[in-house]
Amino acid sequence: MGKRLFGILFLCAVVFVIAGGSTCLAKEKVYINGIDANFPPFAYVDKNGNPDGFDVKSVDWIAKKMGFTVKHQPMDWDGIIPSLRAKKIDMVASGMSITDKRKEQVNFTTPYWNIDQVIVAPKACGRTVDQLLSGGNRVGVQRGTTEAKWMKDNLIAKGKNFVLVEYDSAPLAVEDVLNGRIVAAAMDDAPAKDAVRKKAVKIVGGFGMPSEDFGYAIRKEDTELLKMMNEGLKLLMADPYWEELKEKYKP
Amino acid sequence: MTESLIVLYGALPYLLRGSLVTIAVVAGAMMLGLVLGIHLAVGQVYGGRWLRRVIGVYVWFFRGVPLLVLLFLFYFGLCSLLQINLSAFTVSVIVLGLISSAYQSQIFRGAIMSLPQGQLKAARALGMSDGKAIALIILPQTLRLSIPGWSNEYSIVLKDSAVAYALGVMEMMARAHFVASRTYEHLPLYFAAGFLFMILTYLGTKGLRILEEKVRIPGYSA
Amino acid sequence: MADTVPILRIEHMTKRYGDKEVLKDASLSINKGELKVLIGPSGGGKSTLLQCINFLIKPDRGRIWLDGTEIIRAKGKALYAYRQKVGMIFQDFNLFDHLTALHNVQIGLVRVKGMQAKAAKERATQELDRVGLKNHMHQYPAELSGGQKQRVSIARALAMDPEIMLLDEPTSALDPELISEVLDAIRTLRSSGMTMIMSTHQIGFAGEVADELIFLEKGSIVETGPPAKILYDAEYPRTRDFCSKITELYANSSS
Numbered sequence: 001m002g003k004r005l006f007g008i009l010f011l012c013a014v015v016f017v018i019a020g021g022s023t024c025l026a027k028e029k030v031y032i033n034g035i036d037a038n039f040p041p042f043a044y045v046d047k048n049g050n051p052d053g054f055d056v057k058s059v060d061w062i063a064k065k066m067g068f069t070v071k072h073q074p075m076d077w078d079g080i081i082p083s084l085r086a087k088k089i090d091m092v093a094s095g096m097s098i099t100d101k102r103k104e105q106v107n108f109t110t111p112y113w114n115i116d117q118v119i120v121a122p123k124a125c126g127r128t129v130d131q132l133l134s135g136g137n138r139v140g141v142q143r144g145t146t147e148a149k150w151m152k153d154n155l156i157a158k159g160k161n162f163v164l165v166e167y168d169s170a171p172l173a174v175e176d177v178l179n180g181r182i183v184a185a186a187m188d189d190a191p192a193k194d195a196v197r198k199k200a201v202k203i204v205g206g207f208g209m210p211s212e213d214f215g216y217a218i219r220k221e222d223t224e225l226l227k228m229m230n231e232g233l234k235l236l237m238a239d240p241y242w243e244e245l246k247e248k249y250k251p
Numbered sequence: 252m253t254e255s256l257i258v259l260y261g262a263l264p265y266l267l268r269g270s271l272v273t274i275a276v277v278a279g280a281m282m283l284g285l286v287l288g289i290h291l292a293v294g295q296v297y298g299g300r301w302l303r304r305v306i307g308v309y310v311w312f313f314r315g316v317p318l319l320v321l322l323f324l325f326y327f328g329l330c331s332l333l334q335i336n337l338s339a340f341t342v343s344v345i346v347l348g349l350i351s352s353a354y355q356s357q358i359f360r361g362a363i364m365s366l367p368q369g370q371l372k373a374a375r376a377l378g379m380s381d382g383k384a385i386a387l388i389i390l391p392q393t394l395r396l397s398i399p400g401w402s403n404e405y406s407i408v409l410k411d412s413a414v415a416y417a418l419g420v421m422e423m424m425a426r427a428h429f430v431a432s433r434t435y436e437h438l439p440l441y442f443a444a445g446f447l448f449m450i451l452t453y454l455g456t457k458g459l460r461i462l463e464e465k466v467r468i469p470g471y472s473a
Numbered sequence: 474m475a476d477t478v479p480i481l482r483i484e485h486m487t488k489r490y491g492d493k494e495v496l497k498d499a500s501l502s503i504n505k506g507e508l509k510v511l512i513g514p515s516g517g518g519k520s521t522l523l524q525c526i527n528f529l530i531k532p533d534r535g536r537i538w539l540d541g542t543e544i545i546r547a548k549g550k551a552l553y554a555y556r557q558k559v560g561m562i563f564q565d566f567n568l569f570d571h572l573t574a575l576h577n578v579q580i581g582l583v584r585v586k587g588m589q590a591k592a593a594k595e596r597a598t599q600e601l602d603r604v605g606l607k608n609h610m611h612q613y614p615a616e617l618s619g620g621q622k623q624r625v626s627i628a629r630a631l632a633m634d635p636e637i638m639l640l641d642e643p644t645s646a647l648d649p650e651l652i653s654e655v656l657d658a659i660r661t662l663r664s665s666g667m668t669m670i671m672s673t674h675q676i677g678f679a680g681e682v683a684d685e686l687i688f689l690e691k692g693s694i695v696e697t698g699p700p701a702k703i704l705y706d707a708e709y710p711r712t713r714d715f716c717s718k719i720t721e722l723y724a725n726s727s728s
Contacts, residue, residue: 034419038432045429049265074429075339075419079323083419086331088339171432198435366570372529373567373626377581377633378557380549387584392571468571470615 030069031225033059034089037074038169040194041249042095042214045074054190054249055093058112059216061241062232077169078144081105084219091225092217095188097146099212107220109229111213112237113190113251117147119204120192121184122177129205132184137162140173140185147186150209174201190251197250255439262430262440269426270447276343276412276422277451281405283348288355292393293385295356296363306356313353318414321346326418343415351408358400362393395466402459406452413448423447478541480505480668481559481637486525486535496521496532497692503637503670508663510679511672512703513689514715519672520564522689523639526670527559528552539636557585560630560638564645566622568614574601574625575610578632586633600628604658620651624658631662638662640671676719680704688712 035043035051046052051072063070073089080096083089084106097115098108119129119139133139133155141148143166151164165182167173173185174195184204187195192203216233218226236242295306313321326342337345366389374384416425427444431437479502488496496518503509511519524530526537528547537544544555568577575597582593601610604624614622623643630638643659644652656678662669663682673679679686679700686703688696688711696703696712704720707713 037429040433044433045265045426046433047261047265049268049426073419074421074425076417079327079417079419082323082327086327087336088326169428169432171435172437174435175437195435367565367567369563369565369567370569372524373561373563373569373629375529376527376556376559376561377629378553378555378585379581380553383584387580388569388571395571468615469613471570471613 030071031063031090032088033070033072033094034075034080034083034092035072035094036077036080036169038077038171039095039191040171041190041251043072043074043093054245054251055095057245057249058233058236059091059093061236061239062229065235066228066232068228077142081217084217087219090219090222091229095190095214096217097188097212098215099146101149102217105220106217107222107226108215108217109226109233111215112233113214114211115214116189116206116211117150117186117209118189118192119184119186119207120174120177120195120201121204123200123202125184125202125204127183127204129207132204133160133162133207135161137184138165138182139163140165140167140176140182142167142170142173142187145187146212147188147209151186151207154209155207171195174199177201193250255436258430258434258436259439259443262426262434263443265430266423266426266440266443266447269421269423270451272340272420273409273412273422273448273451276340276347276415276420277405277409279344280347280351280408280412283344284351284355284404284408285401287348287352288359289390289394291352291356292359292363293390295360297381297385310353310356313350318346318350318411319417321350322414322418339415339418339420343412343418343420347408347411347415350411351404354404354407355397355401358397358404359393361400362396363389365396366392392468395463395468398459398463398466402456402463405455405459409451409455410448477504479503479538480540481526481670482538483526484536486522486532486537488521488525488530488532495692496525499535499689499692499694501670501687501694501697503668505668506666507684508669508671508682509685509687510683511670511687511689512674512676512679512715512719513695517689518692519689520641521692523561523641523670523672526639527556527561529561553585557581557633558636560633560635562623562626562630562638562640562643564642566614566619566626566646568622568625568629570614573611573613574606574617574621574628577614577625578629581629581633597628597632600632601625603631603661604628605654618651619647620654623647623655627655627658627662631667637668637670640669640673642672642674644673644675674719676704676716676722688715690715 035056037043037045037051041053042055043051043053051074056072059070075083080092081102084092098111119132121132139162141151141164148164148166156164170185170187170191173187176182177185178199178201186207195201196203216229218229291306291309294302322343325346326339330337330342370388371384374388412422413424415422416428423444427440431440482502484500486496486499499522511522513519521530525532525535539555539558547555569580572580575594578597578600579593582588582596583590598607598610601607604627606621606624606628609617609621617625644655647655656675660682683700685697686700687694688703690711696707696709703712704716707716
């Protein structure tokens with residue numbers, strides 16, 4: 001009885017590991033788009049668990065137009081560029097700001113969206129941005145983002161007296177604004193607007209960070225894909241569907 | 252409140268599908284840990300000095316390095332270094348399995364040491380090779396004795412599996428997180444995820460207790 | 474008798490742990506059907522000697538012949554084959570706790586001798602019947618008394634068809650009222666012609682059944698001879714000392 005049982009367990013283990021390993025051997029060539037599914041309205045998962053959002057639908061349209069298949073793979077934002085470089089994914093179309101630092105590691109398509117950084121605070125809050133970013137206040141931001149870096153380099157390093165608290169995602173930072181653990185959160189204006197639509201928060205205003213452009217990140221050596229995505233973007237932005245997307249997702 | 256419930260109700264099928272991923276990760280890791288752990292334990296108890304030392308370092312490594320570090324190390328580091336492209340799921344199973352094998356080996360080692368060692372002598376005296384004696388006499392008893400410890404290890408691996416979300420494995424925690432980001436209903440979703448983990452813990456430990464009772468040696472109280 | 478080849482012969486068996494020489498240059502030989510009993514104080518090397526004979530303890534020095542053939546490379550298949558021919562009974566029985574009495578006897582037949590399960594079961598049942606345990610064959614060791622356990626272990630060893638049996642204080646771990654059932658089993662074995670080397674403190678029993686007593690002290694064989702001589706007319710004072718003390722202690726508990 002015991003012997004047989006353990007024989008079976010052993011077999012299960014072997015089959016399992018082999019099966020798990022072979023799934024990635026036997027797949028046909030599809031481009032995988034890594035997304036931060038905690039970044040509505042650009043990328044998130046819908047009620048049925050399917051990837052959705054402004055960027056997701058954009059890439060779907062481009063894929064159809066240019067004749068390739070794309071799969072959206074939700075993943076942790078922190079590891080998204082390493083994942084791209086390690087060929088776990090083929091592109092990042094998920095509200096990624098184009099920065100010089102990132103350009104050293106990956107290529108970007110032409111910009112498709114211009115974004116401002118804003119401060120979000122509770123609806124009832126009467127303070128200004130300057131008041132919020134002072135007096136040792138705690139302010140939330142998503143880890144690994146351009147705004148996190150900019151605030152450290154340009155505000156805190158230059159004597160502004162507040163504490164930056166880092167979160168896994170912007171919605172989590174908003175949650176803590178509502179909990180009162182932090183007085184405000186800094187984020188891109190699009191997710192901020194999304195939060196305002198769903199929660200008792202408001203956008204207080206910008207905090208002096210220059211506006212940024214979103215682009216799709218692609219591995220340096222994948223020049224073919226870069227060309228194809230650029231072409232696709234150009235077609236998309238000239239198509240009426242682009243306005244439809246903007247209307248639907250209100251980024 | 253009702254709004255939260257509607258969100259939760261809508262998200263439940265999605266979360267439950269995530270629980271299947273969680274179960275797959277945990278089952279794979281536990282099995283891998285079992286197979287490796289048995290060999291490590293046998294090596295550590297009966298092996299020569301060098302083998303024991305190597306296993307000691309292995310156990311030290313996998314018990315000492317944090318799970319998240321190992322996940323990243325394997326997923327980004329080792330996979331690119333060795334030019335193998337394993338999926339996040341596979342890497343999670345392997346890493347959790349390797350860590351668990353280190354812990355499980357210590358459960359099995361303790362169980363082996365608690366057995367009366369005269370039985371091994373008796374098996375040798377019958378003309379069994381050491382391998383046969385260990386496989387037929389020592390391990391069946393070791394594994395029975397290990398079930399309570401194994402049950403504990405299961406609940407730990409189950410909870411650790413939530414960290415696989417960092418690699419993008421769509422298990423329960425990742426899914427709860429995604430839905431919360433869309434709906435801003437963090438509390439009910441994390442609560443639901445926690446509750447599902449509790450149910451899985453209960454089912455697993457209950458099942459193992461039934462197994463323990465079923466394979467119990469009559470008259471033997473250990 | 475003089476030119477029969479002894480079934481087992483050992484020469485110059487020596488074993489040391491660190492500085493301590495637990496077995497010093499022990500030699501003995503035994504003919505088919507004989508029973509030789511090792512006596513002597515605890516820690517005198519009886520158990521070490523017996524375990525060196527089937528290499529459960531690896532002797533540092535010494536040679537062994539079984540049936541006139543020297544056992545030279547005592548490892549791997551040759552060792553396993555040799556051990557099958559040398560049955561061993563332990564003080565603590567050492568039954569396999571997770572197996573029923575039947576399976577304890579059967580496992581060696583199936584897993585070592587490669588017998589079919591059905592034939593092995595028949596044979597095992599026979600052996601258990603011989604030691605009077607047929608009715609207990611489906612019980613686990615933890616459900617058996619000490620005497621029953623030791624009889625299972627005898628059946629387990631006998632099932633392998635050994636040419637010689639080594640019994641290492643087979644009654645020392647038993648409650649006094651259980652000793653006689655095991656001694657009876659050994660008596661039966663003796664009358665069936667099994668060759669045995671046994672260590673024991675049951676001096677009365679030894680005197681009754683042994684062909685020869687071997688007195689072992691501090692790792693050395695001090696004196697060897699027929700029971701009557703060793704027990705009542707030993708040459709060496711140390712043997713006499715030990716024997717007079719132990720006869721007082723154990724004489725009444727055997728026969």
